[in-house]
Amino acid sequence: MPILQSATALAAQIEQLYQQHSRQVLATLIRLLGDFDRAEDALQEAFSAALAQWPQTGVPASPVPWLVSTGRFKAIDKLRQQQRFVSDGETVLAQIETEDADDSFALQMDQQQWPDDYLRLVFTCCHPALSLEAQLALTLREVCGLTTEQIARAFLQTPSTIAQRIVRAKQKIKAAAIPYQVPPPQQLSPRLQAVHKVIYLLFNEGYSVPASQIKAADTLSQTDGMQQADLAQQAIDLARQLLVLQFDTESCGLLALLLLQHARQQARFTAQGELILLAEQQRQHWDQALITEGIRHVETALASGRIGPYAIQAAIAAVHSESTDSASTDWPQIYALYQLLFRLEPTPVVALNQLVAFSMCHGPAAALLQLPPLLADESLAQYHLLFAVAADFHRQLGQNTEAIDFYRRALTLAVNNADQQFLQQRLTELSS
């Protein structure tokens, strides 16, 4: 049945086009139509038209411009029909129709703007005038193309909560006139930081889930035709795109950090989903391809001269990646990198990490002498890792009474199941 096969092949090709290019088409349509909702409708219309027309006409030589142009015309048609009923219909139409995309030269000229359209979309979704929650949901919906249901599942929220969040964000973009643009150079740095933050939060949201759980949820959800969103992978894809479109040292550092952390994903949990500490992970399970790519980006970031916090954290992850086990790790280098990080981000948490690296270089007794200021820091009073670190220094020195005290304090503060199990296990070992 050759006809049926080619129809299947065509449907598959259109599906692939959607997967690979629907975000670009959407990003351009938002600029051309000046509105998120109108652009989303136009995007769906364009793909419906492709499904209806391509079986007869064949696939156009440049399918993506065809989709943009068709979507734009469908939107104009719709606006013409609604013109009488929409108060500002005429003004909107006049704005949209100014550029005549019928002209192939105009279309070609317009295509030069397309890479920027994708960036415009990213910067608008990650605009700091939107709440962080709204930025995350909007980015996943518009930039990554996830469904509301997938986003809801990823954040353990109901689809209606997420839908409302997205609707409100779009309303604010419209009502407050948040512009669809890449920030000018003098504003770029803080705006890029906001984008980096969204990407890093998305990654962490995904990273905290054992891979086995994503797979299990995947199998379950296959029945309703929906795949569990792999947020960590989405974040990595987004960081890659950002770097391709616009080189920036911290974008490079961020991508490196995500890749190097993701490389450990298979080694971070037991089959039962229990957390395994870095020192005890089976390093042969680390993904060497991701490590190689990550290290390449760290080197690029460090070579560019202006190093930021993501690049330094990536460099720390790279040092870990290059050692065969915890004992042979280049701790003096990690300690030096934490000192550098502390200069850029003088937070108590960085200070604590720095102290752990210091203890690996100079031993737990020397590290204990530097602990009191951190124990007195109120912002760390609820931070279970501080007490776990204190306990560990005492445990290494054979001071079991003090160690048990600190492990108990850590246990009362730990919220994560895997952390609690770990601390309980240490307590049991010391008490016997």
Place this chain on the structure above:
Amino acid sequence: MKYLCLVYSNEQLLHSLPESPQDAECQAYAEQVAQSGRMLAAEALQGVATATTVRMRAGQVLFSDGPFAETKEQLAGFYLIEARDLNEALQLAAGIPAARVGCVEVRPVRQLAV
């Protein structure tokens, strides 16, 4: 687009912190915004102790002493501006000297549906 930039700060501290702006600086910034053609109006306000709140209830007018709500930070002044978009409005708001000691709420103006 019109935006109203509402300048809030703790009245007790507004003029007494090391970062507090002098009137001359506030005046200079207002002139700068006016020259850029973006200013519709801007004023600094007397303290909330001078405020009177007015309500109409069942056809009766009610006056009461003080602002409509007791808050930690008080409305100290405003800029009504014309800006291309929110980014331009935010940038302009960031330049208001009092933003160093208080904060500026930027609100798009709503067109009445008439």
